[in-house]
Amino acid sequence: MRLPLEGSQAIARAVVAARAQVVAAYPITPQTHIVEHIAKLVADGEATCELVSVESEFSAASVVLGAAVAGSRAYTATASQGLLLMGEVLYNIAGLRVPLVMTVANRAVSAPLSIWNDQQDSMAMRDAGWVQLYCSDNQEAVDTTLQAFRIAETLEVPVMVCVDGFTLTHTLEAIDLPAQEQVDHFLPPYRFARTLNPRNPLSFGTLVAPEYYAEMRQLHHQALLDALELIPAVDAAWQEVSGRSCGGLLRVEGDPAARTGVLTLGSIFGTLADAVAIDPACGPVRLMHLRSFRPFPAAALRAACAGLERLVVLERAISPGASGIVTAEVRAALAELLKPPCVHGFAVGLGGRDVPLDLLPRLLASLPETPGPFRIFDLDPDKLPQEAL
């Protein structure tokens, strides 16, 4: 059923269609609309979940943890400061191998205070042990949310679905909402093997001494590596049900003969595709959307880079004092190739700065022969002190 829906509204409907039984969240821009829509669906009797309106994101994450181990499908959503406040619980959820789904409405992290979009927040949680899937549009946000529950529950790992704040969460689009039967067919009822149950009492979250710790980390690492197979398989299964794919681990589009590749995550993928389509100054370009950042699809990326002479990474976060986070990982993955493309890394669109259509042709025209250091591309020199230039 195609409906004109705001991104947040569509995600809320997907969560309800997934029959989440417990939802806990705390408001933060630009995530707020998602929980407000869920609350409205509950108030209107269109959803039957237990909605727990907690006193903080720290508790939101803790409530869904408790709910999932007590046997219910659970969901939360947050952004930015809220995600950072959850940090300790997020590591805990992942280490306990609790299947949960969370939407991150990506937003910059304070200070400087900004309510606008970039991806510094989810990148800061890169090593928490969650699967991280990025969405390039709102249809993908709906489809990925449903897929996320299946991935989480199959592997007993939590899944973060990252959608760009405002650009996606607050944008109205025609969305194909799957029918309830389709969702039910795709997503079996929640079953967690280690559910806390008085008939079979288990102890969960115990103290692990050095002689077992590394093995447990290995099992967790392995589960995320297993997701490299599962994510495309679940996407394919969803395609059978819905006719739509989200691109598995890595969506590759554009000219297969191109010598230049451009890789990004999230909603600017669409902007880049439009730029390539309408502006001949871009030249032939192979476009890549890194849907799965964790697990990192190194092999798929190497395959997708075959024949490329240069790869431009455009990302929405930085690791101050080092480089781009995605750029560093792309470089490491491609270093295994005999003839790797030159990797040029840039941050763009930080703190909600607009990424216009002409950014890509300008950037491609300015690329040097050999890559320079990672930098923020769309800086305005007039706004920087002289000494910084």
Place this chain on the structure above:
Amino acid sequence: MNGQTISIEALRSQQPRYAGLTAGHRACLGCGQALAARLVTEAAGPDVIVANATGCLEIFTTPWPESAWRLPWLHSLFENTGAVAAGMEAALKAQGKSTKVLAFGGDGGTFDIGFQALSGMLERGHEVLYVCYDNEAYMNTGIQRSSSTPHAAATTTSPAGRARMGKRHLKKDILAIIAAHHIPYAATASVAYPADVRKKVRRALAVPGPSFLLVHSPCPLGWGHDGALSIEVARLAVETGLFPLVEMERGSLVGVLPLRAPKPVRDYLALQGRFAHLFADDPRAREELAHLQALADANIERYGLRAGGAGLDTESADTVRRGGGQWA
């Protein structure tokens, strides 16, 4: 029984009793918290699930791959136990199950770092019994002061020295704060009164909505007393008025353990190393002793512990009079 006689002891030992926490854990000898958790789970089980905060109880019961728990048990973090329990309760509600949810925390995990999550859980009315095992310091990390540490007690972060007489601040009145949430049931208890602990657990679980139990649980290591004296020390805390046993319903006082003849606080303090500096020949020590006596007297006054003792004897009683808010 075929004309055979059987001793009371044998009968007792044959009595099948549900044990939520079994032997084999690694608590210190005389650990009040280990005893208290056993009492609480005996009274609550077996149809329960437990969320346990980081702390001594969590550590000494579950060295992987062993566990002393015989009930479904989850440890997540230090400061989120109220919220984890709330999530469990929400899930059981969504599934239409009647299993009860218990939350366990130390005083650090309850009075201090986990207080926000606990307050949220109470305010939202989750049907959870939150039990705080109050040993009056962060024991698991080596005896640091918490906001539950009594005034003048020495800990590693509030040591006694030439310039200081131990902790400078008062023990936080957590019960009053909990009661201000107007939850159906909140009470204090002590391991020295096991029947009272059990009774309060059963009462707490019988009311719909959130309930809270603060169990005074001596820690021989942290308090500096002989492990064999834990029960005596705990009993003296009650008998001096320093740790009054009271019950509150919807914010009103409904029951107290009366003290017919309150004992002087010295009797309690003198057994514990954490108060040893108060017995030095020093005017400040005498001043602090008088201050602690005044605090106990204020408790006795405030809760009417002497009022109408009516022949109840705290030595044996385990009795809590329920007066329907008559002291409120």
